[in-house]
Amino acid sequence: MDLAVPLAKRARTLVTRGYPDTPNTSDRAPEVAVMATLKALARGETHYTDRPGILPLREQVTRLLNKRFGVTVDPKANTVITCGVTEARFVAVQELLAPGETLYAGAELEQLFGALTVRGSEFAETPEEARVLYLSSRMDEGDQRRLLGHISDTATVVFELNQTTNTFHPAQLEAFQNRTVTIGDLATESGLESWRVGFLAAPPASAAGLRDFKQALTICTTNLSQWAALAVLEER
Amino acid sequence: MNEVLNTLAAIQQLEGAKLRYALMDLAKEVPDAIALGRGDPDLDTPAFIVQAAREALTGPLPVAPVAGLPELREAVAANALRDHGLEQGSENALITTGGQEGLFLVMSTLLEPGDEILVPDPRYTSYDQAIQHTGATSVSVPTYAEDGFDLRPEEVEKRLTPNTKALLLVTPSNPTGGVITQATAERLAELASKHNFVIISDEIYGKFVWEPHTHVSVASLPGMRERTVTLSGFSKAYAMTGWRVGYILAPENAVRAMAAIKTHTTGPVATLSQRAALAAAHGDDACVREFRHIYAERRALVAQGLSHMGLGYSDPRGGFFFWADASSTGLRALELSYLLLKEARVLVFPGTAFGESWSDYLRITTLQPTEVLQEAVSRMTPVVERYAREAAARH
Structure with missing residues (x-):
């Protein structure tokens, strides 16, 4: 089939890197999630939710961050439920970077490439020149502290919460309290990989912009998925 | 009065989707407010679709391919033939992930800095951010009430430049309810072929x-x-907004x-939602026909109410919205929207949320049960009539 549609450069770039699919790994959802979904269906939870997500789930997220890291985030104003960590990562990159600005990644390089390409941004070669520093909880604490010591005073930190038990979080450091955006996955660890639920928790200065971008991208996260994730988190 | 002026001053700074969401947030603070703003069908997702979801929950729900479940992609393609040839x-x-992600993907795939995309005015302003994000420029094409807000091909042709990459059609239109006629579509197709641009056709309604x-x-x-x-989805047709399933x-x-871009925006759509959408796609659309009867009754009710209030409107040719001319009140649309919320406890959107020049217009949805719409009309009528009388007295 001939293509009359002219593709933008970013699309051509991503296509030449292949057509990646998410691995098919998930099985049946946990019983508690299934029951919560059935109840949500009975209540008619089939419409849009509030664009940042259902409040009880946002509250669970902030409780989780507080319990594990001692970090405080306002669930009403500064927390957003996303379609998996993929959307959280994408929204953070699009909103926190302008075209041409750079991101230094301590982890998750492969996952970040597409989001940077769509934004017209690139990886930084050194943390000093980066507008955004990207860290992950799976990184060694010492490595994270070392990178934090190299970034500029105006750089933002994106901290991706992975399936680890580490307890270091950049926002524990006073200098990074108001410039660290936390993102994470609420689904994979819960056996809900195919339900696509993640989150963004941000300082006040960047929260509204992140929420607006998420709304412009997908309006809200799948209603039933949010109730399922909430049930799993509440059971823990 | 100071509170009114302060709030108005704050929301006047907003535009497009941000203005709509600010008004929705304000409405949450108004007890017993009736929402005729957001395009979210109040009707329940049909029972056979919900039942399909229940049945899907009894088995495994593996992660779907990024492009979607193969059987859903097949069904969507088959229905395009069945419904539209x-x-x-x-x-x-x-x-x-809903029609909204579709529009972002389309813009990100097609547009680059320096490109121009023609967009009918008034417009669904949620497109703005997706277009701006690519660095392309949006060029407004006027539409007119006397045409039922159909697009005039000559207005499109006048604005074509070597940088024109695409024309956005939204048919039926959100917010005007206009539809593209066969003659207009054929003429636009000729222009697209002659001048080598793409047509992005949002057909969610x-x-x-x-x-x-x-x-x-x-x-x-x-x-x-x-x-x-072509952009569309299951949200509006099957009252499935919360399931977040659209298609391109x-x-x-x-x-x-x-x-490839979707791999990085949200990944695959939730599998449970896709299984529910598959049931909808495999259905015979009897539920859609039932919905159409319900919406027809509501449309008649709102039309009668607007006429009674003395607000002008073109009969919507499609979709869920009335695009009403409120100039008789002598108020700017944003001010009138705010006052209707405060005094009548009814949320409607000002025309300026859909284009800067539409300050005489309101967008009013029909997405509430009949008795709620009746109540909304009865609340709005005395407020609108009072402001219209005051405006007439001033002149």
């Missing part, structure tokens, strides 16, 4: 076109399949490019 294969279908008008899917016109990207129909290479 549009021959597409599953390779031409991409499942998206395509199942709700009101007689005697008919829905025309531009991609079904001769030679247009290769230069049209496009040439295969464009689908592959959009899927």
